Amino acid sequence: MNRSGPKQVVWKRKLWLLLLIVSISTALFFIYDTIGFKQQIKALTPEHRKVLVIGHAGRAFFSPFNPFNPLPPNSMTSLLKALREDGADGLEVDVHVSRDGIPILYHDETLNTMSGGKGKIEDLPATKVLGLAYKGGWPYDFFQQEKIISLEDLLRELQKFPEFPYLHLDLRSYTPARNTYFARCVINLLQKYHYPIEKLTIVYAKPELLNAFRIAEPRAKLLLDISPDFEASLKTILANRLHGLVAEGKHINAAQIKLARYYHLQVVLFGGKARDTIYKMVLLEPDAIEVNNVKALRAMLQK
Numbered sequence: 291m292n293r294s295g296p297k298q299v300v301w302k303r304k305l306w307l308l309l310l311i312v313s314i315s316t317a318l319f320f321i322y323d324t325i326g327f328k329q330q331i332k333a334l335t336p337e338h339r340k341v342l343v344i345g346h347a348g349r350a351f352f353s354p355f356n357p358f359n360p361l362p363p364n365s366m367t368s369l370l371k372a373l374r375e376d377g378a379d380g381l382e383v384d385v386h387v388s389r390d391g392i393p394i395l396y397h398d399e400t401l402n403t404m405s406g407g408k409g410k411i412e413d414l415p416a417t418k419v420l421g422l423a424y425k426g427g428w429p430y431d432f433f434q435q436e437k438i439i440s441l442e443d444l445l446r447e448l449q450k451f452p453e454f455p456y457l458h459l460d461l462r463s464y465t466p467a468r469n470t471y472f473a474r475c476v477i478n479l480l481q482k483y484h485y486p487i488e489k490l491t492i493v494y495a496k497p498e499l500l501n502a503f504r505i506a507e508p509r510a511k512l513l514l515d516i517s518p519d520f521e522a523s524l525k526t527i528l529a530n531r532l533h534g535l536v537a538e539g540k541h542i543n544a545a546q547i548k549l550a551r552y553y554h555l556q557v558v559l560f561g562g563k564a565r566d567t568i569y570k571m572v573l574l575e576p577d578a579i580e581v582n583n584v585k586a587l588r589a590m591l592q593k
Contacts, residue, residue, distance in 0.1 A: 330569065331590055339591045342379045342578035344458055345372030346560055347397055350582035352426045356563065357583060360433035362404060362424035364395040367436055369444060373455055376584035380456025380489070382560070385441055387463070391475045392416035393441035399464070405438060410464060416440070441476070445483045454489055458558070458580060460515070460536075461494040473502040477510075487511075491558070491578075497530040513558060520546050528553060536560060539571040539579070547574055565590065 348368030353359040361368035364383055372378040384397045394411050396419075401407030405422045407414075424436045448454055463472050480490065487509045494500050495515040503510050513534045516523035518541060527535060534556030542559065550557050560580035562568040568587050571579050581587045 334572065334590070337575055338572050341572060341576060341591070342456055343377065343584060343587050343591070344380045344382050344456060344558075344578050344580045345369065345376065345378040345584050346382050346580040346582050347384060348372045348381060349376065349584065350563070351397075352430050353563065353582075357585070360426065360430040362426055362430075362434065362436050363397045364439075365424060365434070365436035366439050366443065366447070367434070370447060372584050373451070377588035378455070378584045380458065380578075381444075382458040382460055382493075382580040383441070383444065384460045384462050385476060386411035387468070387472045387475050388416040388419060389413055390415045391471070392420075393476050393479055394419055395439055395441055395444065396462070399462070407438075412463065412465060412468065442479055442483075445479070445485070449483065454486055456489045456491070456578070457485065458491045458493060458578075461492065461499060463494070463499055466498060469499045469502040470505070472499065473506040477503065477506040481507075493536050493558075497526055497532065500532060501530060511556070513556065524549070524553075527555065534558065534577070536580075539567065539574070542574070544574055547576070562587070 347363030348365065349359050349361050349372050351363050369381055369383070372381060383395050386394045386396055388394055388411055394416065396411060398404055400410055401419065401422065404424055404426065406425060407419060407422045411419050419438055420440055422438045424434065424438065425431065426434065459476065463469070491511045491513055492500060492503050493513045493515050497514065500512040500514070503512060512532045513536050514523060514527050514532050515536045523535065535550060536558045539559040539561045547557055557576040558578045558580060559571045559574065559576045561582060562571055562579065563582040565586050568581060568583065568590060572590065579587060
């Protein structure tokens, strides 16, 4: 005689009950978390809400979820969507200078990682780089057909806005002998488009290239992309009379920022995709956040 039937029914009922309990518990957790987080946001002061929202390479980097982002960093669509749709106050872009002096936007050190090209941009003429298709791999390339653009391509588009957005230029240079050439090529282009100097920030990890920018444009705002050794980085900033620092949000604390403020330095943080990570950066009261999730930060700052 087969007695498995009733047992199977009981087992299935228990499984459905367990799934129901888990689903209800998960829903209650998210409701509780959302309510609690909204209360935290309400506690933000006007000083917290002054932070500038800067799109990190536009909409940041390829991301599978939270949020899904198939757009390459520094691509035109990514940059413009960050401004027009997500509410960014400005953009952070990564700038190389080609062998023949053309500033080009691309994040990584070599073209091998995100395109069909090979080598460093500074070793190639612009004609070998501009227009190369971005390669993000599966599934991103089903959703994007972006190509590598120049800084001038972006500046032409930014001219169409009612006013220029803030622009952070994160420099990508690997040959110190080119420092003067690099700085002059970038500054000449910015001057051609009459970009307001008060909305420009120049960022690099070594002071020598930043000092070359100071010579090319004495009014330029120069920030050091600091190392994990905060004390050594601070000494470099002060010794070279730089204007501030850029740090990954999770690698800096309130005491360090307070010390930077003591020396009247500007503080820019970068990173942050999850709302909790972004919220912790806001609490540190930086001047700007180069954020990986512009929409989340903008929503957080709404009163």
